[in-house]
Amino acid sequence: xxxxxxxxxxxxxxxxxxxxxxxxxxxxxxxxxxxxxxxxxxxxxxxxxxxxxxxxxxxxxxxxxxxxxxxxxxxxxxxxxxxxxxxxxxxxxxxxxxxxxxxxxxxxxxxxxxxxxxxxxxxxxxxxxxxxxxxxxxxxxxxxxxxxxxxxxxxxxxxxxxxxxxxxxxxxxxxxxxxxxxxxxxxxxxxxxxxxxxxxxxxxxxxxxxxxxxxxxxxxxx
Numbered sequence: 184x185x186x187x188x189x190x191x192x193x194x195x196x197x198x199x200x201x202x203x204x205x206x207x208x209x210x211x212x213x214x215x216x217x218x219x220x221x222x223x224x225x226x227x228x229x230x231x232x233x234x235x236x237x238x239x240x241x242x243x244x245x246x247x248x249x250x251x252x253x254x255x256x257x258x259x260x261x262x263x264x265x266x267x268x269x270x271x272x273x274x275x276x277x278x279x280x281x282x283x284x285x286x287x288x289x290x291x292x293x294x295x296x297x298x299x300x301x302x303x304x305x306x307x308x309x310x311x312x313x314x315x316x317x318x319x320x321x322x323x324x325x326x327x328x329x330x331x332x333x334x335x336x337x338x339x340x341x342x343x344x345x346x347x348x349x350x351x352x353x354x355x356x357x358x359x360x361x362x363x364x365x366x367x368x369x370x371x372x373x374x375x376x377x378x379x380x381x382x383x384x385x386x387x388x389x390x391x392x393x394x395x396x397x398x399x400x401x402x403x404x405x
Contacts, residue, residue: 195313199321201233203293203328204262207286208236211265214285218278220271228265238263264338276354280347283340290329295393297321299400306404322390330385334377336368337361 209231212223223229228236237243241261272278301318309315333341338361346354360367371377 191313195316196320196324199297199317199324202321203290203324204242205231205233205236206289206293207328207332208262208265210285210289211267211282214282215265215267215272218281219273220268220282222268222271223265226266236262236265276347276351280344283343283347286340287329287332290325290332291389294322294325294329294389295396297325298393298397302397302401302404322393326386326389327382329389330382331377333385334368334381337364339364339368 209229212229215222216224216229238261241263267282269275269279269282272282297318301315301322304314304318332339333344335341335345337343337346337358342357342361342364346358348354349357368377
C-alpha cells in the first residue's frame with residue numbers, strides 16, 4: 184500500500200467528510216428545535232464546529248482501521264448522534280419524520296453544492312487535481328451518507344422516518360428493533376446486502392437526479 188497515496192486520499196476526503204457529518208448532525212438539532220425540542224440546542228450541538236460531532240472511535244479510529252485493514256475496499260463510521268427527545272416535539276409522530284429527514288436532506292443539498300462547485304472550477308479553467316478530486320469526494324461522501332442513513336431500519340434516519348409514517352401498531356413493532364438496529368445494519372453491511380441492494384442503487388439514482396437537475400447550469404457554463 185502506497186503511504187503517500189493514503190495521505191493524499193485522507194487530505195482530499197477530510198474537508199468533505201467533516202462538512203458532511205457536521206451539517207448532517209446540526210440539521211437534526213436545528214429541526215428538533217424548530218419542532219419544539221431544545222435538547223440539542225441546550226447541549227451546544229446545533230453548531231458547525233466539527234469537534235462537537237466527531238466521535239473518536241466511530242469517526243476517526245474505525246474508518247482508519249477499516250481503510251488499512253481492507254486496503255481501502257471497505258469503510259464504515261459514524262458521528263455522535265444529536266440527542267433528540269421526541270416526546271418534546273409538538274407532534275412527536277409527525278415531527279419525527281421531519282427531524283429524521285433533516286440530516287439526509289442536508290447531505291443531499293451538500294452533494295448538489297459540491298457538483299456545482301466542480302462545474303465552476305472546470306469552467307474557470309482550474310486544472311489542479313487536488314481541488315477537482317475534492318469536489319468528486321464531496322459528492323461521493325454525501326451520496327453515501329444520504330443513501331446509508333435512509334436505510335429503513337432504526338436507529339438510522341430512514342428507520343425513524345418509517346416509524347413516523349406507519350400506523351401506530353406497525354410503528355411500535357418497527358421501533359422495537361432500535362436497540363439492536365446498529366448490529367443488524369452492521370451485519371447487513373458486512374455481508375454486502377446493504378451495499379448491493381440499497382446503497383449502490385439509491386446512490387446511482389440520486390446521482391443521476393442531481394445531474395439532471397443541474398443540466399441547465401451545465402449548458403450555461405459549458
